[in-house]
Amino acid sequence: MAALSTNWHSRLLAQRSSRLAAGRDRAIQPLSGLDFCSNDYLGLKNDPRLVEAAAGALGEYGVGIGGARLLRGTSPLHEALEHSLASWKGTESCLLLNTGYQANTSLIPALAGRGDAVFSDSLNHASLIDGCRMAKANGADVFVYGHLDLDSLRGLLAAWHKKRAVGSVALVATDAVFSMDGDLADLPGTLELCREFDALLIVDEAHATGLLGGTGAGLAEHQGVGGSVPVIMGTLGKALGCFGAFVCGDALLIDHLINTCRGFIFSTALPAPIAAAALKAIEIAQGEAWRRERALENASMIRNGLGLENHASAIISISVGSNEQALQRASGLQRHGFDVRAIRPPTVPEGTARLRITANALQQTEDVTRLIQLLGGL
Secondary structure, eight states: OOOOOHHHHHHHHHHHHHHHHHTOOOOOOOOOSEESSSSOTTSOTTOHHHHHHHHHHHHHHOSSOOSBTTTTOOOHHHHHHHHHHHHHHTOSEEEEESOHHHHHHHHHHHHOOTTOEEEEETTOOHHHHHHHHHHHHTTOEEEEEOTTOHHHHHHHHHHHHHHOOTTOOEEEEEESBOTTTOOBOOHHHHHHHHHHTTEEEEEEOTTTTTTSSTTSOOHHHHTTOTTTOSEEEEESSSTTOSOOEEEEEOHHHHHHHHHHOHHHHTSBOOOHHHHHHHHHHHHHHHHOHHHHHHHHHHHHHHHHHHTOOOOSSSEEEEEEESHHHHHHHHHHHHHTTEEOEEEOTTSSOTTOEEEEEEOOTTOOHHHHHHHHHHHHHO
16 A cells, blocks of 8 residues: 655644644544535425436436537536526526536636636635636736625726726626525626626535525525626535536626636536436426525524524524634534534635534424524523
């Protein structure tokens, strides 16, 4: 068996020791107990209808797809799923990718290069942050505005716009529902600023797709600007209970990504059974409104029970402070049969360790009540 060299072994051992001392070391923990931490908001990941759809495609297309989308990796199911997502989001076209991280880190550098500018909310997901870093490596300028602070964004846009070079473009990137706090972007306000300064708005609806809006299409629909956001990224692995990601926009944008998005060009495509399951999940999400209503009701019940500010997301953030306290409180809940995990730096800023609790459609009222009682006693 090959072993690390002495220098590498010493370095990794020292880094692990530092993580342990800071309470930042992580270990993979299998699922157990009642689910109050996953992103399966609609309770679809084990739905027999998704299983049946995937099994049917499995028999017809096999386990894998055999190549990238441009190299025999496209089945009729992929095309049907892209059409369904575009219709749901109110856009002309759609492109499937494999993960939300891959989508964001590929999308932004495919659109912004030398002389361009990218403006990013300070609490955006790591995938958007890394996408901005890649755009910066391409020569783009990156500006970070205050979290949900449209005055901050306006000031940065105005300053850049005055000195921008001829032909340069600006992008604004924001989460719709922020994954650690569960708070919401102001999409109408952000869109207005983008129109004023001729900037392209990119919205990550990973934690909004399937859960918010009249048909579950996401935050844009929920805030009355469905079909108006020029670039929407979303995932299939959260409320839709499957796996994968997508970008929706107009046909010219999607054509550009097909030809320039490295995460799309150089990755094997999603397996056809996943596409089949996702198609069924969209149908269920649109047709069974009780699922998103119940998930949001459970989230509201938890927030109200803990005296927290209420808003329309299924993510409840309980600030703890120290890493050790967050781990202890999560462990206490796990001993009582509730799967809640501690969130620590670098996922969140130093000194803001927390419990991140998620509500879903299948949680029972008595379990939600018991969780609230336990949280009050820890």
